[in-house]
Amino acid sequence: MAEFPVDRLRRMFPALNRSGSSVFFDNAAGAQIPQHVFDAINDHLLCRNVQRGGRYRESREVDAEIARAREVLATFLNAAEPDEVAFGMNATSFIRLVSLALSQNFGDRREIVVSDLDHEANIATWMALEREGAVIRWWKVRDDGNLHLADLEPLLSSKTRLVACTVTSNALGTIIDVAGVAKRAHAAGAEVFLDCVHYAPHGPIDVQEWGCDYLVCSGYKIFAPHMGFLWGRRAALDALPTFREDFIPNVPPLKIEVGTFVYENVAGMRAAVEYLAELGGPSGGNDASSSLRKRLSSAMKAIREYEATLSAALLQGLRSIKGATVYGIQDAQAPHLRVPTVCFNLKNISPALLTTRLADKGIAVRDGHMYSPRLMKRLRLSPDTGAVRASLVHYNTREEIRVFLKELQEIAGN
Numbered sequence: 001m002a003e004f005p006v007d008r009l010r011r012m013f014p015a016l017n018r019s020g021s022s023v024f025f026d027n028a029a030g031a032q033i034p035q036h037v038f039d040a041i042n043d044h045l046l047c048r049n050v051q052r053g054g055r056y057r058e059s060r061e062v063d064a065e066i067a068r069a070r071e072v073l074a075t076f077l078n079a080a081e082p083d084e085v086a087f088g089m090n091a092t093s094f095i096r097l098v099s100l101a102l103s104q105n106f107g108d109r110r111e112i113v114v115s116d117l118d119h120e121a122n123i124a125t126w127m128a129l130e131r132e133g134a135v136i137r138w139w140k141v142r143d144d145g146n147l148h149l150a151d152l153e154p155l156l157s158s159k160t161r162l163v164a165c166t167v168t169s170n171a172l173g174t175i176i177d178v179a180g181v182a183k184r185a186h187a188a189g190a191e192v193f194l195d196c197v198h199y200a201p202h203g204p205i206d207v208q209e210w211g212c213d214y215l216v217c218s219g220y221k222i223f224a225p226h227m228g229f230l231w232g233r234r235a236a237l238d239a240l241p242t243f244r245e246d247f248i249p250n251v252p253p254l255k256i257e258v259g260t261f262v263y264e265n266v267a268g269m270r271a272a273v274e275y276l277a278e279l280g281g282p283s284g285g286n287d288a289s290s291s292l293r294k295r296l297s298s299a300m301k302a303i304r305e306y307e308a309t310l311s312a313a314l315l316q317g318l319r320s321i322k323g324a325t326v327y328g329i330q331d332a333q334a335p336h337l338r339v340p341t342v343c344f345n346l347k348n349i350s351p352a353l354l355t356t357r358l359a360d361k362g363i364a365v366r367d368g369h370m371y372s373p374r375l376m377k378r379l380r381l382s383p384d385t386g387a388v389r390a391s392l393v394h395y396n397t398r399e400e401i402r403v404f405l406k407e408l409q410e411i412a413g414n
């Protein structure tokens with residue numbers, strides 16, 4: 001494997017090169033953006049900050065930008081067609097939109113499977129449907145921090161409408177076998193809604209190979225600004241009863257994208273995918289879309305491999321810290337089962353105090369329940385205090401891990 005060009009990539013991110021900044025390990029709460037993404041947002045705002053659908057030049061440019069972004073994002077996800085991708089505000093509002101639509105037509109299938117490993121956005125939103133007669137079935141995380149297919153199977157029946165689960169835990173970093181989830185859910189006649197928000201910056205996405213029905217992502221985790229996008233299988237979106245004004249055609253993506261969304265951030269998201277693709281080699285093949293897909297696949301595979309080395313180094317280092325408890329998959333030999341997002345605690349120091357002391361040393365990590373309070377309870381932690389989370393992405397380095405571990409060692413009194 002060629003060496004991962006982390007130094008070259010870091011130079012593209014102004015925030016990583018600010019003087020005085022040290023170690024940024026809070027990427028799960030929002031990653032930094034490369035200059036290229038900022039330029040795309042800036043260009044949109046300065047040159048064409050107008051409504052789409054007009055006959056004049058700037059408005060036609062907005063239409064063209066959105067169409068281009070839709071194609072690029074469809075390629076990122078390996079969607080069958082660009083119209084399966086809809087843009088909007090964030091992941092939570094898309095989960096709400098799909099859940100409200102499904103609740104209008106449960107038929108004989110009222111059961112929704114949710115997991116206690118998930119972000120609360122992909123739990124509470126479905127639980128809110130209990131008022132409409134939905135029945136929630138819990139897929140429980142095991143002590144190893146994973147969701148096992150063997151535990152899902154007994155929950156599925158002819159009453160199951162949907163399985164909602166994460167692709168990767170935003171707290172423990174566990175990667176779920178989502179193709180296995182879809183296979184089992186479909187065998188029972190149910191649909192699958194995947195929360196891909198945390199996984200998206202870490203590895204290749206393939207909605208066709210995974211066989212899911214809906215999938216949601218957030219731009220701010222994928223080196224882009226705050227926005228969200230929803231993918232749905234065409235037939236599933238066609239059947240979805242969404243709110244829209246009468247004059248809006250009842251077809252995706254229009255039936256999903258009712259109202260104005262943040263066009264400049266959609267331009268930024270498109271530029272972020274192009275930034276990732278650049279890692280997979282230069283553009284310019286004959287078939288633009290398949291070559292973009294190929295470049296993206298090899299870029300995301302390279303990111304997976306590099307991040308596995310970060311996971312291994314971080315887990316191994318944390319094991320040597322006095323009084324450290326790591327939650328979830330801890331095996332430094334099995335980094336392929338997780339992304340480099342690690343929750344841990346140190347004995348005799350609260351998560352809030354530990355992150356404050358690290359912040360004083362220029363190290364950015366987060367404490368709390370990570371919007372997964374049920375998981376915190378499952379780990380026998382108080383949701384009020386939770387744990388400390390270090391969340392790394394491809395622009396982080398082993399040198400940063402060394403600095404972070406050294407500070408931890410000092411605090412722990414190693």
Ligand SMILES: Cc1ncc(COP(=O)(O)O)c(C=O)c1O
Binds near residue numbers: 028169170197198
């Ligand atoms: C796994 C996961 N799902 C959902 C969300 C919520 O995303 P949004 O803020 O875009 O609604 C987050 C946010 O951190 C997340 O990590």
